[in-house]
Amino acid sequence: GQQVMQIPQYQHVQEGEDFTTYCNSSTTLSNIQWYKQRPGGHPVFLIQLVKSGEVKKQKRLTFQFGEAKKNSSLHITATQTTDVGTYFCAINDYKLSFGAGTTVTVRA
Amino acid sequence: EAQVTQNPRYLITVTGKKLTVTCSQNMNHEYMSWYRQDPGLGLRQIYYSMNVEVTDKGDVPEGYKVSRKEKRNFPLILESPSPNQTSLYFCASSLDRGQETQYFGPGTRLLVL
Numbered sequence: 001g002q003q004v005m006q007i008p009q010y011q012h013v014q015e016g017e018d019f020t021t022y023c024n025s026s027t028t029l030s031n032i033q034w035y036k037q038r039p040g041g042h043p044v045f046l047i048q049l050v051k052s053g054e055v056k057k058q059k060r061l062t063f064q065f066g067e068a069k070k071n072s073s074l075h076i077t078a079t080q081t082t083d084v085g086t087y088f089c090a091i092n093d094y095k096l097s098f099g100a101g102t103t104v105t106v107r108a
Numbered sequence: 109e110a111q112v113t114q115n116p117r118y119l120i121t122v123t124g125k126k127l128t129v130t131c132s133q134n135m136n137h138e139y140m141s142w143y144r145q146d147p148g149l150g151l152r153q154i155y156y157s158m159n160v161e162v163t164d165k166g167d168v169p170e171g172y173k174v175s176r177k178e179k180r181n182f183p184l185i186l187e188s189p190s191p192n193q194t195s196l197y198f199c200a201s202s203l204d205r206g207q208e209t210q211y212f213g214p215g216t217r218l219l220v221l
Contacts, residue, residue: 009148033209042198043151045209088150095166096141096200096210098150 004032004089006099013079014107020075021102023089032072033092034063037101038085048092081106110135112213114199120219121189129184129216131199139202140182141166141210142174144195151198157182158204189220 004025013019023032031050035043047056049065049072056063060083062075076083086101112133121127133140141156143166153166157176171193173185182201186193196217200210 006150042212042215044212048209090151092208095153095156096143096151097153097167098143100148100150 003097004029004091004099006089006102008102009100011102011104012107013083013104015079015081017079018075018077019079019104020073021087021104023072023074023099025070025091028069029072029091030069031092032065033090033096034072034074035088035090035098036085037088041085043088046087076104079104079106081108110211112199112201112211114197114213114216116216117214118217120221122221123190124188127186127189127218129186129197129199129218131182131184131213132180133182133199133201133211134180135201135203135211136179137201137211138179138204139208139210140176141200142172142182142184143198143200144168144193145198145215146195154184154197189218191220194218194220 004023007022033048034046037043047063053067054065060077064073086103088098088101090096090098115130138159142154143151145151152168154172155174157163199213202208202210
């Protein structure tokens with residue numbers, strides 16, 4: 001099945017700063033989903049991107065799907081302690097294939 | 109409340125002792141699946157089911173069995189657990205197998221000694 005690589009694996013962020021996590025594939029993707037997993041919790045769906053070049057925003061989170069539909073990014077502005085957790089991208093063809101995730105910690 | 113439930117939440121067992129992790133959803137979802145989560149590997153799909161009596165292998169099915177006799181339930185069976193099956197397991201469901209969000213259960217942490 002299709003695979004995605006996520007970078008970076010870990011992201012240590014000063015509270016108030018911005019950061020971006022990336023999801024890359026060698027093949028064209030039909031769609032991409034993003035999930036967040038809080039420490040000790042379960043993955044929770046954030047958003048799905050389907051169209052080339054699509055950009056969607058959820059408050060301080062901005063999700064983008066690349067023009068070639070081979071990569072995606074999640075940008076968080078003004079990081080807060082509530083942003084702590086692991087962010088996964090996933091491809092939803094007939095099964096869900098997850099990237100390894102970016103684990104975010106925040107320094108207050 | 110719409111939810112996916114799993115039991116047990118925590119389990120310690122010994123090698124070779126058969127166990128079942130139950131999963132149930134109350135959203136009338138057709139599609140259900142099992143994942144295991146290991147550090148640095150993300151979530152990997154074990155088995156999935158597109159409807160009652162229809163199941164198929166995911167990426168890491170070895171050592172696991174599933175059944176889907178009812179729409180709401182999708183138990184994961186480890187006939188002879190081994191230490192390499194120590195992991196965090198999640199059940200998930202969605203309306204169908206298409207481009208729909210999946211709802212995850214709370215997870216089952218399994219330790220096989």
